[in-house]
Amino acid sequence: MWRFLRIPASAALLAAMLLGGQQTAFAQQAEAETEASAPFTISTLETVRTRGYVICAATNPLPGFAQVSPEGLWSGFDVDLCRAIAAAVFGDPSRVEFRPLSGQSRFAHLLMGEVDLVVRNSPWTMARDTQYGATYVTTSFFDGQAFMVPDRLGVVSAYELEDVTICVTSNSDASRRLDEFFFFNQLAYEELLYEDREDLAVAYRAGECDAVTGAASWLQAIRRTMPDPGSNSILPERLSKEPYGPVVRSNDPQWEAIVRRTLYALINAEEYGVTSINIESMMSARTPAIRRLLGAEEDVGSDIGLRPTWMRDVIGSVGNYGEIYARHFGAVAGAQLLRGQNALWLNGGLMYAPPVY
Template sequence: MKLHLFSRLLRISASVTLLGALLLSAQGAGSAQEAEPQAGEPFTISMLETVRARGYVICAATSPLPGFAQVSPEGLWSGFDIDMCRAVAAAVFGDPSRVEFRPLSGQSRFAHLAMGEVDLVVRNAPWTMSRDTLYGATYVATSFFDGQAFMVPDRLGVVSAYELEDVTICVAANSEAEQRLDDFFFSNQLSYDVLLYEDRDDLAVSYRAGECDAITGSASWLQAIRRTMPEPGANAILPERLSKEAYGPVVRSDDVQWAAIVRRTLYALINAEEYGVTSVNIESMMSARTPAIRRLLGVEDDVGSDLGLRATWMRDVIRSVGNYGEIYSRHFGAAAGGQLLRGQNALWLNGGLMYAPPVY
């Protein structure tokens, strides 16, 4: 009951804050009219108009999480999630640089979203039923599938979790990860020992010191640990997953148009990879005869007007950040010191879960 009340208060506060901003904007522009809702009707403000009037998208991200979001000493943001935010900026403005990043963590990320202090939240929390219903927030789509995995040093000589026999594994004590670990080894009749730590950071220290043969946790977290090791390439994240976690962009629930823009931006990235359109070959693909590619690039049919965007908005997105595969490779590929296998994040054509509705 308290959670529902908290959610309602957040939504009410967000409406009051945004209403005030709109009225001040109208006064500054010399408008003598005041926008008021009709009796019994909710007051709604177009997020797209708000963002355009401001001139940039405000995006909340996690920092640091190597590969997903990190900030350089010069204050420059980079990462998989950061490119998702830049893609939205490219969709709205045709310019991926028109975005401001704010690091948020904990449950307050949803409060900041509800208050209108940020326009978009990326990958701060797994998609769950409560997070999708209690905070006035909506997960628009899945941009990254994650799950509990194992990381092992190459010296162990294993390429599958099913080869882990008589090993010592570092895991967080009294956690769901510990329970899943026990279930996995019991189900597969494998023997193992554990080293339990209360603090997750201690797990990484123990693994780096060689005190355990393997470490288990979410694949994205293991990837972050791997990138900080002296020899990242000497460690591998095994392909099996012991759990399912879905991450993706989150927006407020009160603006269907804005949710559609963010969702379709992600879908444009996925479809571009499926159609073979990249940031490198995009100009030559403009002459393609395939209708789906021509619609994607805005050569024929206007697929932007219904969203309040330009006909070429998807072309601008792909030119700015590349397709989904390019983004993944940029931040998790060998060149980035990552080598996090696509797995579930591969296209559906390649046995993965990444699928986007067609463009028409």
């Protein structure tokens, strides 16, 4: 059982002032601010179990990552990560409620305890990891600025983009990076500037530009909504680093560990070849790492408040990382998004998880 003892950073200073009879208005203000900064007295895991389900904030809509059907059913890459957390806690991936939140207000909803985690927000940066009382757990999707082109252009690399018109948002980091890329590579191009990303999508569909640039995840979302998604390609080069991942409150290390290890379990399962299809046959495997992953050898759950078989339940419910990726970005979706940086480290990507022991 985890317990949390919050000791204010100013405790020693306040104690000295009180002992010396020197408590000032400054000390009183500091103490009040400290008491108001962390309102939660029990762990998120206890709260979730008492409630009976996980509350997960997701983007809606972002096709491929999170979308809701007319019947109210959620699906997507990020949605499956939320279901994996529910499977880890309850052994049941359906015990999750989704909240469509957008913008920086997501941090406020998280800190107020209205949601238990956020699966997609702004990209992970040092400032966002230190200024909002929230913690990026680990990277679930490596994103970055890319180019999308129609296949009729006959281009397979960004370095082949010569004498083309490119749709881009005006006065943005994307526009600046675009200028730098073409200047550095001595390529000629013409910008077609729009104020909003939605305008870019309309212009690209109408054939106003030869290519459109933006975050690869957003380009994938545009492609998924086109009449013929498979006739457009997202080029492999990336002009920026934009890692995304689950975000939790900073004052609960147990919940942070549960979310992090759940994602690690998905990655390790793919590395070890354990899938939702072969998981039962893998129970008889002799490899110690696989046996620990499936809870057949050693207890790797009690230290974070979970049962020994929690990772088996996660994989059996949503599959491994590769299965989730293929489900939402594979050829079956009509617009395959190459793994690239999101491939396993064994295959030249950046997806890597600590071993299970």
